[in-house]
Amino acid sequence: MLSIREFFTACTGVWTTERTYHSVLSGQVERSYTEFRVEPLTLEQKQPTFEFYSLNGIKVDTDQVKEDDHVCPGFAIAFDTISEKGEQVAMSLKALFVPDAYVVSEESPAKKPSLPIAADVPVREEVIEGFYLRDEGYSEPGAIVGRFTYQPTRQILEMITYYRRSVAVDQMRIVEDDIRLRTIITYERPQNGEPPTVIELVGFGVERRQKN
Numbered sequence: 001m002l003s004i005r006e007f008f009t010a011c012t013g014v015w016t017t018e019r020t021y022h023s024v025l026s027g028q029v030e031r032s033y034t035e036f037r038v039e040p041l042t043l044e045q046k047q048p049t050f051e052f053y054s055l056n057g058i059k060v061d062t063d064q065v066k067e068d069d070h071v072c073p074g075f076a077i078a079f080d081t082i083s084e085k086g087e088q089v090a091m092s093l094k095a096l097f098v099p100d101a102y103v104v105s106e107e108s109p110a111k112k113p114s115l116p117i118a119a120d121v122p123v124r125e126e127v128i129e130g131f132y133l134r135d136e137g138y139s140e141p142g143a144i145v146g147r148f149t150y151q152p153t154r155q156i157l158e159m160i161t162y163y164r165r166s167v168a169v170d171q172m173r174i175v176e177d178d179i180r181l182r183t184i185i186t187y188e189r190p191q192n193g194e195p196p197t198v199i200e201l202v203g204f205g206v207e208r209r210q211k212n
Contacts (some may be wrong), residue, residue: 002155002174004128008073008097010174012038017182019205034081036207041074041094049074049096052143053133061104073097091136097148099130114195115147115160116169116187126152132159139163139186165189167196178209 002010015036022029043066050060065072078092132146138161146161159170167187174180184203187196 001152003152004073004099004150005070007150007152007155007157007174008040008070008075010177011172011180012040012075014038014210015180015207016210017205017207019182019184019203021184021201021203023201024199031084032081034079034205036077036079039076041076041096043069045076045094046072046074046096049094049133049135052135053131053145056145058098058131058133058145059104060098061102064102071099072102091138093134093136096133097130098133099128101130103131114193116167116185116196128152132161137161137163139166139168162189166200172207178211180207181205182207 015038017034017036018031019034020029020031046065046069047062050062050065054060060072074094074096076092076094079090081089128150130148132148133143134146135143137144140163144161144163146159148157148159150157154173155175156171156173159168159172161168161170165188167189169185169187171183172180173182182203182205184201184205185199186201188198188200190196190198
């Protein structure tokens with residue numbers, strides 16, 4: 001069993017993955033190959049993100065974070081993807097994971113929304129929940145707020161992002177030091193605040209950490 005600190009430490013390095021995406025509505029299947037480069041952020045590199053989201057309603061207890069900056073893991077992520085059709089996409093972003101225990105705002109515009117049933121994890125003492133903050137979204141440009149849960153007993157990180165027109169549930173599970181499983185489900189975002197139920201896309205992948 002990996003603690004949250006051990007899990008995020010294990011996520012650093014260079015990873016490669018071959019994914020298969022299934023379009024549920026059209027029945028189409030597409031494959032892609034991606035290389036990820038993941039580097040941990042220092043406390044100084046995290047500070048602008050803390051300040052930006054503090055102005056937008058998510059205030060982090062930075063005094064606690066300064067005592068141990070590992071409690072809010074952060075990464076610089078760069079990836080290059082090529083599809084089986086030869087289409088290439090490159091992107092880089094910064095991501096920060098802030099457990100609810102370190103959020104001191106009494107009012108937040110990013111309160112936990114209605115989750116898809118498959119992503120609604122029962123609240124248990126060992127499950128860690130919090131905000132998943134990025135300076136760029138995958139499906140839409142600009143800074144974006146998501147939610148995350150981490151289940152230490154299963155070594156599973158789940159990231160839920162509400163875009164304007166879709167809801168993405170991205171699950172990562174470490175099964176060996178250099179192997180992790182990835183599942184991505186994209187739902188149509190309902191307009192009435194109800195839990196998402198219409199699945200648009202499902203992706204699967206086996207990711208492998210590359211040796212130095």
